[in-house]
Amino acid sequence: MSTVEAHVPGVFYRRPSPDAAPFIEAGSVVEAGQTIALIEIMKTFNEVKADKSCRVSKILLDDGDEVDVGQTMFEVDEP
Amino acid sequence: MNELIVRSGGLSTTVQDTGRDGQYAIGMPPSGAMDQYSFAVANALVGNPPGAAALEATYLGPELEFTDPRSVAVTGADCDVAINGEPAPTWAALRVSAGDVLSFGQVRGGARPYVAVGGGIDVPLYLGSRSTYLLTGIGGFHGRALAGGDRLPLGEPVGEAPVAGTEVPGELRAEFPDVTELRFVAGLCAYRLTERALASFVEVEWKVTKDADRVGYRLRGGSLEFVEREQPFGAGRDQANVVDLGYPVGSVQVPGGDEPIVLLNDAVTGGGYATIGTVISVDRDRMAQARTGGRVRFAPVDVETAVAARRERRVRLDKARAAVSAEQR
Numbered sequence: 001m002s003t004v005e006a007h008v009p010g011v012f013y014r015r016p017s018p019d020a021a022p023f024i025e026a027g028s029v030v031e032a033g034q035t036i037a038l039i040e041i042m043k044t045f046n047e048v049k050a051d052k053s054c055r056v057s058k059i060l061l062d063d064g065d066e067v068d069v070g071q072t073m074f075e076v077d078e079p
Numbered sequence: 080m081n082e083l084i085v086r087s088g089g090l091s092t093t094v095q096d097t098g099r100d101g102q103y104a105i106g107m108p109p110s111g112a113m114d115q116y117s118f119a120v121a122n123a124l125v126g127n128p129p130g131a132a133a134l135e136a137t138y139l140g141p142e143l144e145f146t147d148p149r150s151v152a153v154t155g156a157d158c159d160v161a162i163n164g165e166p167a168p169t170w171a172a173l174r175v176s177a178g179d180v181l182s183f184g185q186v187r188g189g190a191r192p193y194v195a196v197g198g199g200i201d202v203p204l205y206l207g208s209r210s211t212y213l214l215t216g217i218g219g220f221h222g223r224a225l226a227g228g229d230r231l232p233l234g235e236p237v238g239e240a241p242v243a244g245t246e247v248p249g250e251l252r253a254e255f256p257d258v259t260e261l262r263f264v265a266g267l268c269a270y271r272l273t274e275r276a277l278a279s280f281v282e283v284e285w286k287v288t289k290d291a292d293r294v295g296y297r298l299r300g301g302s303l304e305f306v307e308r309e310q311p312f313g314a315g316r317d318q319a320n321v322v323d324l325g326y327p328v329g330s331v332q333v334p335g336g337d338e339p340i341v342l343l344n345d346a347v348t349g350g351g352y353a354t355i356g357t358v359i360s361v362d363r364d365r366m367a368q369a370r371t372g373g374r375v376r377f378a379p380v381d382v383e384t385a386v387a388a389r390r391e392r393r394v395r396l397d398k399a400r401a402a403v404s405a406e407q408r
Contacts, residue, residue, distance in 0.1 A: 066371075
C-alpha cells in the first residue's frame with residue numbers, strides 16, 4: 001500500500017464540476033497521469049494526477065474538504 | 080545576455096521586484112515581492128543590487144534550466160530544492176553551470192519561495208518596475224505566470240557574488256509560526272464597527288481561506304457588527320459600505336461583516352467597503368508566508384510602532400547582507 005499526498009493546500013474536490021460524476025471511485029484502476037481529483041486554491045483548480053498506474057483502494061476526503069500540504073488523500077495498491 | 084529555460088512554471092511563479100511604486104494615483108497597485116525581506120536576502124546572496132527582479136513562486140516552485148554559469152539562491156518558504164536531482168541548501172549562495180536544472184519539492188513551511196539569479200531577471204521595465212501585475216496582465220514576463228517552454232532573459236551580473244556555500248544564519252531567515260501575528264493600525268473606517276466587534280476582531284483567531292493570493296487574503300472565523308446608521312448618499316444600503324475611498328495596501332475590509340479581506344500587493348486601489356485597519360508593512364512579509372488553512376491574529380499598534388518595526392527590519396536586512404558578504408572574505 002502507498003498513499004497520494006496533497007502538494008498544495010486548498011479545497012479538495014472529487015469531480016470536475018458539481019453535477020459531474022467523480023473522477024474515480026474506491027477500487028478504480030488508474031493510469032499514470034490520469035486526473036483523480038482537484039484542489040482549489042487561489043481561484044484556480046489544480047488537477048491531482050496519479051504518478052503511476054495503481055488501484056485506488058481508499059478515498060480519504062470528500063468534496064469540499066479542506067486539505068493541507070502533505071495530507072494523505074488516497075490510499076493506493078499496485079495493480 | 081543569456082536565458083533561463085522554464086521547464087515547468089510551478090503553481091504560480093511570477094517575476095517580481097521591489098514594486099511599482101509611485102503609480103497608485105492612477106489606480107496602479109505596487110505589485111512587487113509579497114515577502115520583501117526574503118526577496119532582498121535572495122538578491123544579496125547572488126550579489127545583485129537590491130532592486131533586481133527575481134522569481135516569486137507559490138507553494139510549488141518552478142523547474143528551471145540554466146544556459147550559462149550563474150549564481151542562484153532560494154529563500155522564503157521552507158521547501159526542498161535540488162540541482163540536477165541532488166539536494167541543495169536554501170538561504171545559501173549556490174553556483175550552477177550551463178545545463179543544470181533547479182527543481183523544487185513541496186513547501187513544508189510558509190507559502191512563497193523566492194529565486195534570485197545573478198544578473199537578475201531582465202524583462203522590460205513597465206512604469207519603472209519589472210513586477211508582474213496578473214489581474215491586468217502587465218509587467219514581468221508578458222504579464223503572466225511562468226509556463227513550461229518560457230525563456231526568461233537574464234541580465235549581466237554586476238560585481239562579486241558571495242562564494243558558493245555562503246549561508247544566511249538561522250536567526251536571520253524567515254519564520255513560520257503556527258499562528259501569524261499581524262500588527263495593524265486601526266482606520267480609516269474603524270468607527271463603522273461596534274466596540275464589541277472591534278474587540279472581537281483582535282480576539283478571534285482567523286483562518287486563511289483558499290481565496291488567498293497576491294490580490295488579498297480572505298479570512299474566516301468571526302463575525303463583526305457594524306454601528307447601525309442611515310447610509311449616506313453614495314454608500315449603498317449595506318452597512319459594510321461607505322462612500323468610496325482609497326484602500327491602502329494592507330487594509331482590512333469586511334464585506335458583509337463576516338469575512339475580512341486583507342488587501343495586498345495586487346489589490347484594487349479604492350472602493351466602497353469599510354476598511355477597519357491596515358496591516359503594517361513589515362508584517363505583510365509574514366502574511367505572504369501564511370498559507371491557506373493557516374491561522375492569523377491581529378494586534379493593534381500605533382503608527383510610531385509601525386515605523387519602528389520598519390526600522391528594525393532594515394537593521395535585520397543589513398545584518399543579513401553583512402553576514403553573507405563577510406563570509407566572502
